[in-house]
Amino acid sequence: MQTIRHPLISPAPGTQRELVSLHYGQSGAQKAYIQASLHGDELPGMLVAHHLRQQLGALEAAGQITGEIVLVPMANPIGLSQFMLHAHLGRFELMSGENFNRHYPDQVDAVAHAVASQLGADAAANVALLRRALKAAVLASPADTELQSQRRALLALSCDADIVLDLHCDAQALMHLYTETPCWPACEPLARFLGSRLTLLAQDSGDNPFDEACSQVWWKWDRHFGGRFPIPQACLSVTVELRGACDVTHELASADAKNIVDFLRWRGLIAGDKPALPDAVGDARPLAGSMPIKSPVPGVLTFLKDVGAEVKAGDVLAHVIDPITAAVTELTSPVDGLFFARDFLRFANAGMRVAKVAGREALRTGKLLGA
Numbered sequence: 001m002q003t004i005r006h007p008l009i010s011p012a013p014g015t016q017r018e019l020v021s022l023h024y025g026q027s028g029a030q031k032a033y034i035q036a037s038l039h040g041d042e043l044p045g046m047l048v049a050h051h052l053r054q055q056l057g058a059l060e061a062a063g064q065i066t067g068e069i070v071l072v073p074m075a076n077p078i079g080l081s082q083f084m085l086h087a088h089l090g091r092f093e094l095m096s097g098e099n100f101n102r103h104y105p106d107q108v109d110a111v112a113h114a115v116a117s118q119l120g121a122d123a124a125a126n127v128a129l130l131r132r133a134l135k136a137a138v139l140a141s142p143a144d145t146e147l148q149s150q151r152r153a154l155l156a157l158s159c160d161a162d163i164v165l166d167l168h169c170d171a172q173a174l175m176h177l178y179t180e181t182p183c184w185p186a187c188e189p190l191a192r193f194l195g196s197r198l199t200l201l202a203q204d205s206g207d208n209p210f211d212e213a214c215s216q217v218w219w220k221w222d223r224h225f226g227g228r229f230p231i232p233q234a235c236l237s238v239t240v241e242l243r244g245a246c247d248v249t250h251e252l253a254s255a256d257a258k259n260i261v262d263f264l265r266w267r268g269l270i271a272g273d274k275p276a277l278p279d280a281v282g283d284a285r286p287l288a289g290s291m292p293i294k295s296p297v298p299g300v301l302t303f304l305k306d307v308g309a310e311v312k313a314g315d316v317l318a319h320v321i322d323p324i325t326a327a328v329t330e331l332t333s334p335v336d337g338l339f340f341a342r343d344f345l346r347f348a349n350a351g352m353r354v355a356k357v358a359g360r361e362a363l364r365t366g367k368l369l370g371a
């Protein structure tokens with residue numbers, strides 16, 4: 001295992017943060033890239049990375065890693081260090097207010113123009129050419145701030161990978177995945193290995209989150225060249241929501257790490273007998289059908305349903321109680337679907353989104369991700 005340090009732009013004299021990447025196997029075969037806790041206060045992925053490191057170390061010692069595996073066990077040193085009044089604030093940079101998982105730079109057109117004259121009839125050669133050009137474009141992209149240099153370093157490590165896993169979590173939730181629709185055929189086996197009940201599909205959901213920055217280049221290049229050259233969807237990129245923020249246990253993390261290793265073995269990055277594909281325990285649904293449950297009034301929030309419940313339109317999911325008037329407001333599901341995530345706060349502001357139900361119909365339009 002090789003350790004590489006990636007210094008970020010220093011925001012102030014005497015201050016220097018860095019990303020650390022751990023490299024297993026060798027380049028030339030398939031590449032997997034796995035990062036944890038891009039939202040600095042989402043810790044389940046960091047514990048999974050800890051267990052992955054031990055499992056990958058043992059596999060490497062046994063000479064079993066046949067692909068290239070890059071692990072960034074802590075993807076956001078800026079967000080990890082942000083505390084205010086004893087609360088950990090790792091989702092938005094305090095300097096800019098920007099979400100750490102948005103605004104990854106788009107290199108689609110620049111790379112398309114750079115390689116247009118060199119593409120041909122060989123799909124594998126096109127993939128290799130596009131990956132080299134993409135990595136060069138990412139490394140050459142401007143970065144003025146510490147946050148921009150963090151985004152650039154993460155994208156440079158991941159943009160040429162076959163498999164990208166971005167380990168996040170929700171507040172209180174089932175294991176679920178986000179991926180772009182063209183990635184679903186390659187993601188379906190991953191969902192089985194991880195035991196995911198739900199994969200939310202979208203294409204270009206808005207504001208360029210990290211996973212889409214890695215996957216969207218392929219279908220956008222294919223569209224750009226209008227089928228004149230074979231350009232496959234060469235990157236499976238997935239945001240893995242490792243349940244809720246407090247689901248940080250060795251039992252869950254070691255099992256999740258083993259399931260990731262099994263998937264990588266199934267995909268051929270690790271030697272040994274290919275594990276059997278587990279039965280599916282869930283399905284894929286449109287991200288545009290994931291319905292936010294908003295509270296129209298402020299008050300004490302108490303849930304009547306646990307995550308994992310299959311609910312019907314009109315089912316009461318929660319009560320919001322005004323402590324002064326004793327008024328009880330029912331929050332109901334707008335659709336039939338899977339109640340898969342809810343907030344961990346128990347006070348709702350007026351208009352606050354407090355839960356999510358995944359239906360089967362795409363009902364929303366516009367930007368599909370929350371803040």
Ligand SMILES: [Zn+2]
Nearest residue numbers: 039042168169
């Ligand atoms: Zn997150």
